[in-house]
Amino acid sequence: MAYKISKVHGREILDSRGNPTIEVEMTLADGSWGRAMVPSGASTGEHEALELRDEDPKRFLGKGTLKAVKNVNESLSRLLEGKSFENIHQLDRVTLEADGTPQKGKFGANAILGVSLAFVHAVAAYQKRPLFLVVNEMLGLSDKDLKMPVPLMNILNGGLHANNGLEIQEFMIVPHGFETFGEALRSGCEVFQYLKKKLHDLHLSTAVGDEGGFAPTLKNNEQALEIISEVIQKAGYQLGEQISLALDVAASSFFDKGTQQYSLNYSGKKQITKDALMTYYEELLEKYPLVSIEDGLDENDWTGWKQLTDKMGKRLQLVGDDLFVTQPKRVAKGIAEKIANSVLIKVNQVGTLSETFDTMLECRANGYTAVASHRSGETEDITIAHLAVGSGCGQIKTGSVSRSERTAKYNELLRIEEWAKSNHKKISYENIFKR
Ligand code: PGA
Ligand code: ZN
Numbered sequence: 277m278a279y280k281i282s283k284v285h286g287r288e289i290l291d292s293r294g295n296p297t298i299e300v301e302m303t304l305a306d307g308s309w310g311r312a313m314v315p316s317g318a319s320t321g322e323h324e325a326l327e328l329r330d331e332d333p334k335r336f337l338g339k340g341t342l343k344a345v346k347n348v349n350e351s352l353s354r355l356l357e358g359k360s361f362e363n364i365h366q367l368d369r370v371t372l373e374a375d376g377t378p379q380k381g382k383f384g385a386n387a388i389l390g391v392s393l394a395f396v397h398a399v400a401a402y403q404k405r406p407l408f409l410v411v412n413e414m415l416g417l418s419d420k421d422l423k424m425p426v427p428l429m430n431i432l433n434g435g436l437h438a439n440n441g442l443e444i445q446e447f448m449i450v451p452h453g454f455e456t457f458g459e460a461l462r463s464g465c466e467v468f469q470y471l472k473k474k475l476h477d478l479h480l481s482t483a484v485g486d487e488g489g490f491a492p493t494l495k496n497n498e499q500a501l502e503i504i505s506e507v508i509q510k511a512g513y514q515l516g517e518q519i520s521l522a523l524d525v526a527a528s529s530f531f532d533k534g535t536q537q538y539s540l541n542y543s544g545k546k547q548i549t550k551d552a553l554m555t556y557y558e559e560l561l562e563k564y565p566l567v568s569i570e571d572g573l574d575e576n577d578w579t580g581w582k583q584l585t586d587k588m589g590k591r592l593q594l595v596g597d598d599l600f601v602t603q604p605k606r607v608a609k610g611i612a613e614k615i616a617n618s619v620l621i622k623v624n625q626v627g628t629l630s631e632t633f634d635t636m637l638e639c640r641a642n643g644y645t646a647v648a649s650h651r652s653g654e655t656e657d658i659t660i661a662h663l664a665v666g667s668g669c670g671q672i673k674t675g676s677v678s679r680s681e682r683t684a685k686y687n688e689l690l691r692i693e694e695w696a697k698s699n700h701k702k703i704s705y706e707n708i709f710k711r
Contacts (some may be wrong), residue, residue, distance in 0.1 A: 278360035279399055280305035286348030286390055288341050291316055291653040292681040293486060296341045299655070300348055300390030302398045310397025314386045315624055316653035318486065319436045319445060319526045321575050321598030323606065325627035326377075328384025344387040351383060352391050364414050367395050368630040385627030392629045393659050407659070408692060411666030415633050424457035424693055424705040425648065425664040425672035426450060427686070428522050428568065429464045431471055432492075432500050433485030433676075435526050437652050440481075440493045443540045446524035447489070447500045448673070449508065450567055452709040453518035457693050460705065461686055463513055465677045470507040478503075486652045488676030488683075496541060501564045516565030520709055523560075524570035524673075527553070528598045531574040538574075550580045554587060561591065567709040570595035570620060581615045593618045593645060602626040604634045611642045618645040620673070623660070636667050645708075647671040654681035661688035670708050 283303040291297040299313040316327060328347070330340035355374055361367040371391060375382045396414070400407040412422060429449050434442025449467055451460040471490060475482050480492035494500055505515055513519045530539045537547040542556050550573055557572060569588075573580040575598035585594055597620035600606045604626075610616050619639050623632050639646040648664035650673065664672040672689070675682035696703040 278362045279395075279402060280360040281356045281358070281395075284348060284353035284356050284391060284394070286345045286387065288345050289313060289655070291655055292679060293653050295339050295653060296336050297653070297655065298341045298344050298348065298386050298390050300394040302391070302394035304398050304402055306402065308398050308402035310394045310399070310401055312390055312393030312397055312659055313655035313657035314390045314393075315622075315651035315655060315657070316386075317622070317624070317651040318653065319529045319598070321528070321601040321625065323575065323598075323601045323603065324625045325385035326379040326381045327386050327624070328381075341386065344384040347383040347387040348390060352387060356391070361395070364392065364396055364633070365630045368392055368628040372628065380627045385624060389624050389627050389629075393623065393657075396629060397659070406692065406695060407662035408666035411662050412668075415637065415667055417666075417668065419701065421668035422665055422701070422703045423668040423670050424689065424703050425670055426452045426705070426708055427457075427461060427464060428647065428671060428673040429468075429676060430487045430524070430673070431464075431468050431489045431676050432504060433487055433489040434491070434497070434500070436529050437487055438485035438491035440491050442494060442497055442500060443525075443530050444497045444500070444523055445526035445529065446487070446570075447504055448522040448524070449504065450520045450522050450709060451513075451518065452520060452567075452707050453514070454707075455705060457689055457705050461677075461690070463511070463519060466511045467504075467508050467513070467519065468677050470511045471504065474503055474507050474510070484676065484678055487650075488679035498560070498563075501560065505564060516711060520565045520567040522566065522568035522570070522593075524595075524597065526571050526598070527573050528571065528575040550577065550583075554584055557588065561588070566592060568593035568595060568618070571597045571599065575599050578609075578613070578615060582613060585615050585617065589617050595620050595647060597622070597649075600635075602632060602635050604631060604638055607635050607638050607644070611638065611644060616644070618647060620649050621646050621663070621669070622649045622651060623663070624651060632663070633667075636669060639669075645669070645671065647673050649673040650675060650682070650685065656681055656684045658684050658688035661685045661692065665689070665692050665703065670706060
């Protein structure tokens with residue numbers, strides 16, 4: 277079966293921070309139609325695919341996306357309109373060859389990704405099937421691989437996503453000990469409300485950061501973990517058994533290249549070595565039921581990452597985000613050298629859906645977990661909910677339960693879970709962090 281493209285159209289829209297991004301609409305010859313919006317990060321990895329911005333200071337402080345939109349509406353639409361493609365790999369190959377640069381710098385990864393995602397939405401419309409089934413098939417997987425993901429919910433924000441002095445970027449709760457996604461999500465919402473009340477009682481701010489988590493000014497990272505542990509239990513859940521904790525340290529964002537040290541307050545020092553940082557993680561692990569740490573060290577420190585994996589990789593999930601930037605080649609290096617044991621999957625870090633699939637399949641074949649992820653700058657696009665279910669990767673990271681660009685993904689997962697039930701399809705919610 278080949279899908280003939282009749283129209284490709286891009287436009288500039290807004291992301292959740294009020295910065296411009298692009299969306300792409302694609303129409304097939306029979307009139308089937310799909311639309312996708314492209315997200316944008318703040319703590320971006322050095323090795324990410326290139327996000328093309330106009331750099332014109334007169335528009336959106338240089339962040340305009342008219343060049344990327346033009347590339348969609350002129351070069352890419354000329355390339356694709358009237359042509360037929362059997363699958364996403366074929367389509368992406370054509371746009372990548374025409375781009376011809378390693379980082380997708382000619383058209384921009386935002387333009388290329390918008391087209392790639394819009395295609396699968398159009399195919400799902402053509403097939404009159406939910407997108408996750410199309411994703412599942414395009415990945416070469418079967419119905420048996422479908423899974424509802426465990427959410428890694430970022431309920432307290434620090435780092436570059438807030439301005440509260442906490443070095444660690446994301447403090448997440450992981451509601452794994454539940455029978456369904458819906459129950460897990462509800463527990464997370466209840467904890468979120470208890471957290472709000474607790475912060476209010478402590479006379480701390482309950483304003484939220486970029487990913488919808490609270491961003492109070494606290495003494496240190498441990499106080500955040502302490503408060504979260506307390507409110508999980510206050511909400512009536514068993515800490516560690518039902519709901520565990522996870523961190524995205526985003527260590528590259530406070531790594532000082534000059535001194536080769538990390539700017540994190542620990543044992544009376546303001547800058548610490550990587551060895552001290554690893555000792556700090558071990559201390560946290562003793563005290564709190566942490567199941568996952570993302571970007572624990574700088575994105576270029578493969579040697580440090582190897583040490584970190586040797587030390588802690590058996591005890592918890594070590595996720596590479598800035599380290600791997602979703603790129604099959606970097607993940608292959610990690611696998612070959614037994615570095616980290618999990619990969620954060622962000623479609624715009626690599627810039628096409630087919631390369632995202634390659635990375636996910638590589639993880640699957642090598643015993644690495646994969647976590648489907650949003651960006652801090654998001655839209656109401658829900659593709660990643662379908663990516664998580666269709667790939668059966670088992671985890672999704674899509675922020676807190678406030679701000680509609682975050683809840684859009686959760687709401688789509690609720691719809692998918694209901695769809696499965698009413699269509700007698702088994703899509704299980706697995707307790708992947710069972711103790
Ligand atoms: P970003 O943050 O989208 O700003 O990169 C998310 C993350 O680091 O996981
Ligand atoms: Zn991250």
